[in-house]
Amino acid sequence: MIAVGSATLARDTRHHRVLENGFSFHRSEWMQTGSDPQLSPTVFLVEQPPHSVLPAHFHTQNQFQVFKQGSGSLGSRAVGPGSVHYAGAFTGYGPLMAGPQGLSYFTIRAVYETGANFLPVARDKLRRGPKRHAHGPTHEPRALEQLRALKAPVRAELIEADAGGPEAFALQLPPFSELWVPAARGSGQFQLVLAGELNTPERRLQQWESRFLSMGEHGGTCSAGPQGLHLLVLQVPAMAAEYLPVR
Incomplete structure (x- = not known):
């Protein structure tokens, strides 16, 4: 399965929500593929107002978060543009606190929730099993002038892979250069454009648009656009056996 995210979809779906606990925010869908419980890659953007607080919580799916704009903190860690966070299923994290300019971030999952x-x-809804957090260093989108000046690809490790765990790395490519990334593993791979353009067999992806490859997919021949490419690659680990449905 290959899916792509769209800025047009995001513009058409942006809406205001208020949770039962009073937390108020805007949400927009950047990738929608349904709600299949096995594979339904999802990317959405949360926009928190200035000084707002999203209390500590957990989800039932593995997820990445990539911070887009603003400033704030996640637990005891400062976050800002380019920060990457991973939380495994049934792993509590937070609170998420927005700074004076607000805070926006993508939530990225291989399965809809x-x-x-x-x-x-x-x-009482927590389940016994592995609990995992991972934080990457701040890695802000590069200016197009920096990408155009590149003579060779540059790779930055953000969350280093280990056996069965999450992985996040960023690639900076000169204009028109070919993209090579390892095949998707675990629950799949997301590719998020931080700056520049990514030419794929499906279509051209621009800043903040994304692509999903299911396990084993290579995704065909892809290349950087005329301004170069700054790409974030996220490998989502498979769901821990303890959390799989009993058959």
């Missing part, structure tokens, strides 16, 4: 389980109220 709606809602959040807030702690400590939902503690």
